[in-house]
Amino acid sequence: MTTVRNADETRARLLRAAFDEIYEHGYQGMRVDDVLGRTGLKKGAFYHHFPSKQALGYAVIDEVLYGFMGERWIRGMAEDGDPIAALESMIDQMMEQYGDDKKFCGCPLNNLAQEMAPLDEGFQERIERTFSAWIGVVADALRRGQENGTVAEHVDADAAATFFVAAFEGCVGLTKASQRRDTFDACRRQLSVYLQTLRATADAADDPPSTAWRRP
Amino acid sequence: MTTVRNADETRARLLRAAFDEIYEHGYQGMRVDDVLGRTGLKKGAFYHHFPSKQALGYAVIDEVLYGFMGERWIRGMAEDGDPIAALESMIDQMMEQYGDDKKFCGCPLNNLAQEMAPLDEGFQERIERTFSAWIGVVADALRRGQENGTVAEHVDADAAATFFVAAFEGCVGLTKASQRRDTFDACRRQLSVYLQTLRATADAADDPPSTAWRRP
DNA sequence: GTTCCAACAGACCAGTTGGTCTGTCTAGTT
DNA sequence: AACTAGACAGACCAACTGGTCTGTTGGAAC
Numbered sequence: 157m158t159t160v161r162n163a164d165e166t167r168a169r170l171l172r173a174a175f176d177e178i179y180e181h182g183y184q185g186m187r188v189d190d191v192l193g194r195t196g197l198k199k200g201a202f203y204h205h206f207p208s209k210q211a212l213g214y215a216v217i218d219e220v221l222y223g224f225m226g227e228r229w230i231r232g233m234a235e236d237g238d239p240i241a242a243l244e245s246m247i248d249q250m251m252e253q254y255g256d257d258k259k260f261c262g263c264p265l266n267n268l269a270q271e272m273a274p275l276d277e278g279f280q281e282r283i284e285r286t287f288s289a290w291i292g293v294v295a296d297a298l299r300r301g302q303e304n305g306t307v308a309e310h311v312d313a314d315a316a317a318t319f320f321v322a323a324f325e326g327c328v329g330l331t332k333a334s335q336r337r338d339t340f341d342a343c344r345r346q347l348s349v350y351l352q353t354l355r356a357t358a359d360a361a362d363d364p365p366s367t368a369w370r371r372p
Numbered sequence: 373m374t375t376v377r378n379a380d381e382t383r384a385r386l387l388r389a390a391f392d393e394i395y396e397h398g399y400q401g402m403r404v405d406d407v408l409g410r411t412g413l414k415k416g417a418f419y420h421h422f423p424s425k426q427a428l429g430y431a432v433i434d435e436v437l438y439g440f441m442g443e444r445w446i447r448g449m450a451e452d453g454d455p456i457a458a459l460e461s462m463i464d465q466m467m468e469q470y471g472d473d474k475k476f477c478g479c480p481l482n483n484l485a486q487e488m489a490p491l492d493e494g495f496q497e498r499i500e501r502t503f504s505a506w507i508g509v510v511a512d513a514l515r516r517g518q519e520n521g522t523v524a525e526h527v528d529a530d531a532a533a534t535f536f537v538a539a540f541e542g543c544v545g546l547t548k549a550s551q552r553r554d555t556f557d558a559c560r561r562q563l564s565v566y567l568q569t570l571r572a573t574a575d576a577a578d579d580p581p582s583t584a585w586r587r588p
Numbered sequence: 589g590t591t592c593c594a595a596c597a598g599a600c601c602a603g604t605t606g607g608t609c610t611g612t613c614t615a616g617t618t
Numbered sequence: 619a620a621c622t623a624g625a626c627a628g629a630c631c632a633a634c635t636g637g638t639c640t641g642t643t644g645g646a647a648c
Contacts, residue, residue: 326542
């Protein structure tokens with residue numbers, strides 16, 4: 157058998173395997189040997205493509221996670237219709253993405269964030285960058301919603317987008333903690349309640365924030 | 373110098389040191405030797421009190437975290453006044469508790485949850501138990517609020533309490549990821565928006581859920 | 589004071605882990 | 619065909635890590 161050599165594909169295989177291992181065991185729990193075992197490659201190949209385990213971790217964020225999130229959310233929030241409906245749709249789409257294995261492992265980005273953000277500045281910067289991009293996409297969509305009249309004028313798009321991402325990750329995280337699907341179902345309904353808060357009302361599109369959710 | 377022996381205190385010191393180490397490095401990143409370094413104790417003392425590193429991890433949840441959370445939240449939600457105001461107050465109280473070190477490490481319970489829940493059933497059960505107790509305290513307070521007229525009748529107390537905990541942990545977690553205080557400030561205001569959603573309105577205490585936050 | 593056991597000290601060990609290093613092979617280039 | 623440089627194999631290593639084991643000591647009971 158002639159072993160075919162393809163540097164780019166080999167690197168991609170290592171990245172993919174590392175992503176999977178990190179998703180299951182965390183970065184600190186990920187073992188270089190296990191990544192190699194998954195790919196069938198050896199130490200020589202690994203340290204040819206990556207100078208260290210840390211560099212692999214960084215690359216997983218930059219080249220896998222950043223794309224994984226960005227691609228989906230940019231596409232999901234692209235249409236210029238109702239951004240709130242789009243967000244609701246994205247919630248389900250992402251949960252579906254996170255799989256139905258016996259063990260629910262949550263969001264790979266948030267996992268890495270909670271584990272590594274305070275420990276390693278390189279991780280923290282990359283994670284922050286990824287979250288910011290995600291939040292930016294949502295905020296832009298909300299602003300477009302304000303222009304087309306689906307989102308209330310008084311809404312702080314940046315703050316609302318930030319909270320949406322935080323709350324969504326919180327719901328996923330609590331579901332991971334309980335390992336029970338109904339935890340997420342309960343959270344999801346309440347998250348919808350918040351999202352509807354952002355809607356423009358038919359009769360008064362420019363309510364002041366402090367009374368928008370309360371009768372005068 | 374006569375070394376004073378006190379088994380209970382020694383065990384407590386180990387637990388406290390382990391809690392701190394886990395809080396900073398995670399459970400997998402926590403080193404038994406570092407816990408010993410913190411306390412000045414030796415291997416003999418450690419393995420006299422705990423059969424394994426895993427047993428220490430379990431004990432940290434059962435004997436430190438469970439108390440740490442329960443004590444504060446039971447006390448914070450105790451008074452029979454306005455549970456929503458109490459929740460708002462607790463948010464600030466907890467954030468203050470999480471300290472102002474240069475590195476913001478988030479919530480110790482959630483940290484452990486995100487790291488260990490899918491990896492170890494013993495951890496998962498204990499974490500789930502702790503979250504359930506916390507959510508239960510909040511849900512009970514909301515129900516008392518429904519009785520005294522501060523919380524709307526249509527609110528699903530269990531679901532709302534679950535989401536509150538999830539969203540709060542999400543806000544703390546995103547703040548940990550960004551390492552910036554203003555991330556939390558933005559989230560916090562939006563979390564308040566959700567909380568006010570739960571309030572009973574003066575003129576219609578039994579609005580149907582679907583229109584409670586919207587004008588008729 | 590003697591006894592006795594829990595409460596530790598601390599040297600030691602085996603398995604693991606990230607990383608190194610030398611050598612080999614493949615795929616283009618000339 | 620000869621040459622070269624990148625792509626990879628795989629043996630090897632030093633440091634670390636959880637855990638063991640034997641020995642020592644403090645203090646309560648008698």
